[in-house]
Amino acid sequence: MNDILGDRKAIAVLLGPALLVYSVAMLLPVLWSLGYTLFSGNAIIGFTYVGADNFVKLANDPAVRQALWFTVKYAAVVTVGQILLGYLLALLYVFVLKNGSSVIRTLVFFPVVLPTVAVALLFQKMFQIAPQEGLVNSLLGAVGIGAVDWFGTAGTSFAVIVLMDLWRSMGFYAVLLYTGLLDIPEELLEAGRLDGATGLTLIWRIVLPLSLPVLLSSLIFSINGTLKVFDTIVALTGGGPGNATTPLTLYMYQTSFNYGEYGYGSTIALLLTVLCLLVTVFVFRSSRRDLTEA
Amino acid sequence: MSAVLAPERSVRPVPPPAPVRRSRGFLRRLPVRALIAVILVIEVYPLVWLLLSSFKTRREFVEEPFWSLPSSLAWGNYAEAWTTGNIGLYLRNSVLAVAPSLALIIVLGVAAGFALEVLVWKGRGTVLLIFLAGIMVPGQMILLPLFSAYFQLGLTGSLWPLIITYTATGLPLTVFMMATYFRAIPREVFEAAAIDGATVLRAFVSIGFPMVRNAVFTVALVQFFFIWNDLLIALTFTNSTELRTVQVGLLNFNGQFGATDYGPLFAAICMNVFGLLAIYLVLNKRIMAGLAGGAVKG
Numbered sequence: 331m332n333d334i335l336g337d338r339k340a341i342a343v344l345l346g347p348a349l350l351v352y353s354v355a356m357l358l359p360v361l362w363s364l365g366y367t368l369f370s371g372n373a374i375i376g377f378t379y380v381g382a383d384n385f386v387k388l389a390n391d392p393a394v395r396q397a398l399w400f401t402v403k404y405a406a407v408v409t410v411g412q413i414l415l416g417y418l419l420a421l422l423y424v425f426v427l428k429n430g431s432s433v434i435r436t437l438v439f440f441p442v443v444l445p446t447v448a449v450a451l452l453f454q455k456m457f458q459i460a461p462q463e464g465l466v467n468s469l470l471g472a473v474g475i476g477a478v479d480w481f482g483t484a485g486t487s488f489a490v491i492v493l494m495d496l497w498r499s500m501g502f503y504a505v506l507l508y509t510g511l512l513d514i515p516e517e518l519l520e521a522g523r524l525d526g527a528t529g530l531t532l533i534w535r536i537v538l539p540l541s542l543p544v545l546l547s548s549l550i551f552s553i554n555g556t557l558k559v560f561d562t563i564v565a566l567t568g569g570g571p572g573n574a575t576t577p578l579t580l581y582m583y584q585t586s587f588n589y590g591e592y593g594y595g596s597t598i599a600l601l602l603t604v605l606c607l608l609v610t611v612f613v614f615r616s617s618r619r620d621l622t623e624a
Numbered sequence: 625m626s627a628v629l630a631p632e633r634s635v636r637p638v639p640p641p642a643p644v645r646r647s648r649g650f651l652r653r654l655p656v657r658a659l660i661a662v663i664l665v666i667e668v669y670p671l672v673w674l675l676l677s678s679f680k681t682r683r684e685f686v687e688e689p690f691w692s693l694p695s696s697l698a699w700g701n702y703a704e705a706w707t708t709g710n711i712g713l714y715l716r717n718s719v720l721a722v723a724p725s726l727a728l729i730i731v732l733g734v735a736a737g738f739a740l741e742v743l744v745w746k747g748r749g750t751v752l753l754i755f756l757a758g759i760m761v762p763g764q765m766i767l768l769p770l771f772s773a774y775f776q777l778g779l780t781g782s783l784w785p786l787i788i789t790y791t792a793t794g795l796p797l798t799v800f801m802m803a804t805y806f807r808a809i810p811r812e813v814f815e816a817a818a819i820d821g822a823t824v825l826r827a828f829v830s831i832g833f834p835m836v837r838n839a840v841f842t843v844a845l846v847q848f849f850f851i852w853n854d855l856l857i858a859l860t861f862t863n864s865t866e867l868r869t870v871q872v873g874l875l876n877f878n879g880q881f882g883a884t885d886y887g888p889l890f891a892a893i894c895m896n897v898f899g900l901l902a903i904y905l906v907l908n909k910r911i912m913a914g915l916a917g918g919a920v921k922g
Contacts, residue, residue: 355789445853
């Protein structure tokens with residue numbers, strides 16, 4: 331029977347096309363991109379071999395340091411925010427609203443499916459100061475605080491970016507963590523209640539430890555997504571003011587397509603890939619250790 | 625055990641008088657209701673404001689406060705966005721790029737998932753891992769070689785670069801999700817088919833595919849949202865106005881109109897947002913489950 335389910339011709343027919351497209355348009359370019367790191371130039375003017383020059387440049391480039399710092403700061407703040415708000419919403423769904431949570435769960439999830447560009451333009455207009463005061467500044471004016479030039483300074487731009495991404499994605503993490511919370515056996519909660527645990531104690535001592543695995547996977551998903559942030563920044567601030575909100579992804583894009591430096595662009599892309607890989611492995615391993623100790 | 629149960633047993637169910645309970649219940653639920661109201665306002669109000677603003681005339685934007693209601697339904701903004709703003713063209717490009725990509729992703733991805741999960745051969749674990757690795761790779765890592773390749777092949781200036789790139793980047797997640805769904809089908813089903821004389825291809829077309837039809841639809845929805853909302857790939861490979869997808873068009877729209885002329889910009893955003901809202905209203909359960917299942921993509 332395994333002869334039939336192991337028919338080589340059939341395997342080739344079913345798997346072949348997908349593997350071919352994936353190899354040619356994904357695996358090969360990754361390797362090719364690794365090769366680019368040793369060259370300078372671009373597709374139009376041609377390439378010259380420069381050895382490790384790009385890596386030396388990478389190590390000494392203040393713009394890279396700035397972009398790396400922004401990427402890490404953004405990923406840390408947004409990941410913590412997403413998981414925290416998502417978890418609070420999930421607790422609200424499961425323990426307060428119970429079976430009536432369906433409508434609000436659906437509503438809060440909705441922004442997840444929206445194009446980032448559309449949401450970013452909406453937020454840009456909401457927080458705008460000139461030539462016209464946006465919604466937020468009008469409200470601030472109405473309560474007597476006065477308008478703030480949100481996109482004028484690095485700090486306030488960062489705040490708007492974080493606010494927008496949390497608005498967009500908290501519903502997603504809420505649903506992800508909600509399904510995790512539903513998996514907690516009712517008997518365990520009941521046992522906790524019989525032993526006198528209520529409210530916060532119940533959540534802190536029983537629900538939280540039991541939802542660690544789903545929190546961990548959410549953490550990995552979130553970090554992986556936030557390290558690659560691109561759309562939000564391009565559409566909301568364009569990396570400005572100056573390059574204060576430029577993450578590695580955008581810096582790579584500008585280097586490659588505005589300045590035509592494919593080699594250096596690939597080197598930055600490699601740094602980004604390694605960063606994603608390291609963080610995932612680190613989170614995964616450190617959590618493994620914790621779980622076995624507990 | 626008895627010590628734990630004792631207080632429970634001693635509590636007698638004495639219901640308090642009804643009116644008192646009702647008012648206490650209302651007060652007790654008040655904070656929760658207020659919290660829900662706040663959450664709803666935060667999530668929904670920006671979208672309502674977006675819709676209202678899309679109907680405002682230029683004069684209303686200048687003279688009225690930002691939260692005021694439009695005096696009439698000015699469809700002129702929509703007309704302007706559609707014609708001068710080229711939104712019609714951008715929508716057509718998006719559909720022309722997304723539809724073939726989606727079809728290719730599904731056909732290739734489902735077949736590959738079947739071959740990797742149901743069929744028995746040496747090395748399938750490794751191949752599945754190779755596909756999995758693709759989920760983590762940032763788009764920036766493949767843009768430059770692809771750009772050079774499309775340039776050399778003379779494909780720049782068409783939608784082919786988008787279709788090829790979307791298909792390749794969509795495959796890892798699709799293969800991974802489909803393999804998971806095929807794993808849930810008992811192997812005996814396919815073994816029975818083999819005993820009854822079905823070839824592998826027949827078993828896939830007549831049994832495997834129909835059994836995961838629902839899952840295929842869910843995966844297609846997930847991929848639709850990823851591709852439709854993509855900016856990075858579309859921005860890289862569309863070098864002229866005629867090729868722009870909706871998202872790239874919207875980004876440029878902002879520079880073209882946005883600084884002074886909000887009406888058409890809001891109308892353009894609205895067409896994008898409320899089109900997706902229509903899909904979401906019908907299919908929200910499936911979309912939520914599908915996107916949560918595809919969360920590995922980050």
